[in-house]
Amino acid sequence: MHRLEVRDLRFDYEDMRMRFDLAIGTGEFLALVGPSGAGKSTLLSLIAGFDRPTSGRVLFDGVDLTASRPAERPVTLLFQDHNLFPHLCIADNVGLGIRPDLRLDAAGKARVEAALAEVGLQGLGARRPGQLSGGERQRAALALALVRERPLLMLDEPFAALGPALRRETLDLVRRMQRSRGLTVLLVSHQPSDARYAADRVAFVEQGEIRHVAPTAEFFAQPQPPAVAAYLGDVSD
Template sequence: MLKLENLTYRYEHLMMRFDLHIQAGERIAILGPSGAGKSTLLNLIAGFQTAEKGSLWLNGENHTSTSPAQRPVSMLFQENNLFSHLTIEQNIGLGLHPGLRLNSTQKQTLQQIVSQVSLEDCLPRLPAQLSGGQRQRAALARCLVRQQPILLLDEPFSALDPALRNEMLVLLEQVCHERQLTLLMVSHNLDDAARIADRALLIVDGNIHYDGLTNTLVAGTVPEAAILGMKTDAI
């Protein structure tokens, strides 16, 4: 489903290199200190940044040099990136057609996704008229209408209060299960990571220092947990 082989990217003085294999339907938490390369990893997969060397395979196809629009991925950021002058329906519709000229099938798809994220009553409103949680639901819906098999999340819920964050995590679990999505989520919240993903990557200085069970890392039973500021039981 997703394979990175010696994917290399230089950021200022830091040389980042990633080797990674992810199966279809896996959920991966991406953890690590600030500036370690977590967001860069997602941007390389999405095509927003270009690797100097190495290869990137998505769905069995080589996407090392393809444009973001050609890649079978959708990406959700901490900033929901909704257009303030467009209604919620129009913002979501942009995921289907940049000119908002939707055919009947696309309109049906939009309504199905809107129902799934419980935003039916919000469609005619502007983003400013919605709560923070509703805006993130709308941004997630815009990702989902594209119906891509890989979903990339870059700290999408960190600005939400605990109740809203929990609400979004419940929705995300439901959506991933129903659609069998492959998920990679950057997070600084270890509880969120353990809840949403069985597997975790710990990124340090542009390299993967840990690739294993999330619960094992969060429990502090491996030495790498110390990188996250946790007390460890490892000898």
Template sequence: MLRLEDVTIRQGDFTLHAALSVPAGAHVAVIGPSGAGKSTFLGAVAGFVPVPSGRIEWDGVDLSARSPSRRPISILFQDNNLFPHLTAFQNIALGLKPSLRVNAAEQHQIEAALARVGLSGFGGRKPAELSGGQQSRVALARVLLRARPLVLLDEPFSALGPAMKSEMLHLVRDICAQTNATLLMVTHDVNDARAIADSTILVAQGQATGPFPTAELLDNPPPVLREYLG
């Protein structure tokens, strides 16, 4: 279980408070008005944003003082974090070995991850030689290979067309279900939340609250969310 116990998140002059729990294996959307702090919330869980008070726990272990690399987390940003000078294979290999010195067994793991996201045979291509959807698949393969129990998505598919975005969301959902990973996904699109998330955290007015059942929250939104959704 992911637990935020009376957490204060601070970035510059912005402050966000959170006191909530997310069950292991849950698929949770994070929504709210623009500028409300959704990415800041995710960044705090990942360890990129300071938490001056409170505790962030995973399975009862306090993560608050741990660096991002020492947290049981994989995170996927909108720009996919691919290195342009490396091949798809090498970008994925970074999830296992930053040195890129992988052995035969690890090479097999990387090839299997490429196959799982539908990119068999694409390992030798660099990001510039791939479409936007294919780049997203490479980044997702790296997340898959890391096999961390907590997966954070910060609108990684927002630049894709509707059909490709829907395909990627379903692929994420299936992978997380198969690995029993807990998923937190920041999105501005309520259709994305309905498609992938059983529950939703609302970030608004300096508070992160929930999780609430997604359908109930979106069908009967509170005033602050209703104003944002229009």
């Protein structure tokens, strides 16, 4: 049985008809690449429950999630930005992942501290998101994902605003989290280099469909399907 299975999931967005089929194993790191507007973010949004499919199913460990609310799903989805509330300090933002009313006991506070330490933000809990750099904000968001303890971590262009070195650093952190917690990771990225660096498998999305899935090395090796080759171009970065 697969950890996450997307079966004939259909969704219409403006004049694009989308239809997704996908299966991911436990602890796997899958990257979704493809041109913008192809439906990558929509797929994550359907899995997280923010958008309702017209038909089809989302299964997690064989359990149908299609009707459940976002908070009930075993999923944390991180965005490029706005993953934190700007007027709450970092510790409170992370604390929301433990209790939405923020009434944390000592154990809860310790978990927040531990999560912040794990992402390298120890001692910065009292700061507000605006006082952190872009990379630190994304790491704070990862700490929030850590305390939520959801087995499926989805990242939607999370590093688009970061420079190359920071991207690597943050991807390393995601990999460490994936390994230590056995997380299943789904990453949407505009940079094929991110996929190449961190993913176990890569899926190519175009016009609302997953057109090609392959292990990372194979995905970037020649020969490629024409659509993938056209998307990646000559630049093998």
